[in-house]
Amino acid sequence: MKFAPRMFDRHTRRKLVNYGFVGLTMAATAVAVIALLLILWSLVANGLDGIGLHIFTMDQPPPEMPGGLRNAILGSLEMCAIGMVIAVVIGILAGTWLAEYGEGKRIAEVVRFLNDVLLSAPSILIGLFVYEILVRPLHGFSAGAGAVALAFVATPVVTRTTEDILRLQSNQLREAGMAIGAGKSYVIRAIIWRASRPGLVTGALLGFARISGETAPLLFTSLGNPNLSFALTQPMGALPTTIYQFALSAFDDWRALAWVGALLIAITVLAANIIGRALARGSHHS
Amino acid sequence: MSVESAGPSRAARQDAFFQALCFSAAMVLMATLAGLLVALVIGGWPALAHFGPRFFISAAWDPVAEDYGAAGPIVGTLVTAGLAMVMALPLAVGIAVFLVEFCPSVLAKYVSMAVELLAGIPSIVYGMWGLFVLAPWFALHVQLPLFYVVDPDSFWGHLFEGIPNGANIFTAAMILAIMVLPYIATVLRELLLSVPTHVREAAYGMGCTPYEVVSRIMLPYIRRSAIGAVMLGLGRALGETMAVTFIIGNSHEFPRSLFASGSTIASTIANEFAEASSDLHVSALLALGLVLFVITFAALVGARLLIGREKA
Secondary structure: OOOOOOOOOHHHHHHHHHHHHHHHHHHHHHHHHHHHHHHHHHHHHHHOOOOOHHHHHOOOOOOOOOOOOHHHHHHHHHHHHHHHHHHHHHHHHHHHHHHHHOOOOHHHHHHHHHHHHHHHOOHHHHHHHHHHHHHHHHOOOOHHHHHHHHHHHHHHHHHHHHHHHHHHOOHHHHHHHHHOOOOHHHHHHHHHHHHOHHHHHHHHHHHHHHHHOOOHHHHOOOOOOOOOOOOOOOOOOOHHHHHHHHHOOOOHHHHHHHHHHHHHHHHHHHHHHHHHHHHHHHHHHO | OOOOOOOOOHHHHHHHHHHHHHHHHHHHHHHHHHHHHHHHHHHHHHHHHHHOOHHHHOOOEEOOOOEEOOHHHHHHHHHHHHHHHHHHHHHHHHHHHHHHHHOOHHHHHHHHHHHHHHHHOOHHHHHHHHHHHHHHHHHHHHHHHHHHHOOOOOHHHHHOOOOOOOOOHHHHHHHHHHHHHHHHHHHHHHHHHOOOHHHHHHHHHOOOOHHHHHHHHHHHHOHHHHHHHHHHHHHHHHHOOHHHHHHOEOOOOOOOOOOOOEOOHHHHHHHHHHHOOOHHHHHHHHHHHHHHHHHHHHHHHHHHHHHOOOOO
């Protein structure tokens, strides 16, 4: 026998291989979608029961005592808010420079490149960096250092979105501003920024979504604090660090609180992502 | 009539000031990266000077004896990230191809949103899910059956050796694979969409099946940038901290099997830094951070160079 008998002719074989391939790509997509649903389901199944008013009105408890997550939630909000203010100011200005002044300059290419690298750099290294520049010299973990670390994580996100959004504005808009005799900086601030507002908000929301779940940069900057504190010079609790501590503990009620915290964070982050992306789509069409 | 006689006008001064302000903000970004590197070098120097090259090849990590060797975490980092890429790449290619070629457009919007949301879930949530859901499932349905079936003295027996609790290098890589999947899939999808329509239509016109068009025309067309997408995912997998810390078992032993507990650079730093007892311990952890910086920086720079900016 020189040739093994073929089960199918060439045409049928090609068709079958194609069906198999389509099936495999569907299966791959199903894996991703199922993973998402499984994770969301675990969060709801384990976290929903624990949610109640006490989560927002009581501080984190000692083991086997009733309690909530108030100190962690408020700590997260405070540090994220300060981090976002810093990130929005620096990010929008830096993105504006890249889009409006950096054209054709070598250094702009370098900044853009490094910003992209910073965007995906491991956030735990940011934690080490802030430890070295703020925590060690000042001899203590503090909420201020945590906020700065979060700002470093969010700034590249805001910079990137700002540049992309400003580039979408047409040059006629800039020329129209120049034509009525306004200076370049006035045109940028009064016309370009205003026209790009939904996009700039998107950048801020994506930055917020990125940092509100960040744990690693807080581990050695703000450290964590079981008591409610608003002082920037003191250690401060945050939702992610509390989840980290509680989830790895041996106490069932601490673990239950960790699931509640995880559910709250996931809802916040996913909402910020969805709203941000919806706004971004809206501004692309206008 | 001599209001604006001396020097540049008010508007010009304003313009110059605003431009300088924006420029300084951009410089803050450069300073951040430079500062990061300098801080890690200065902080890690005492340990590097004390141990020399032995720091990279020794697997001793003993805070009591003040003896630190980083081989365990370094190998753990490379192995988990590498395994994660092996698992994520076929899935990411499948998702990207499905979204571009086969998915009905009504559905595509929701599927790509689901994939994007997968990227939005915080690392700590992946960690909890991995520890409480994936690890027990894996121990019960994969590790235990293998434990009974595979001869412990065979090659596979050594590969699958380990305590069946699900907290090991392999499950950590599984979590990492799910986490980097959306990043790779999104870039690959953009790349596939960038293949010129006439190239695809020419192939279809010759009577190629969709499988042949994708595998022989489109994937080779984007090959170079696709390697960049993989390296982008690799960069993320290398530096991922919280999820891995939850599930890898955090053992300083040099990893000897797939199902053994291990550690990565990031998980070691996360676990020990806040409680590091001595200056040398802190310095050893910062030196580990420097190693992580160098590895991820190389991967990310490679990724950016291969993909180019527009598609990233």
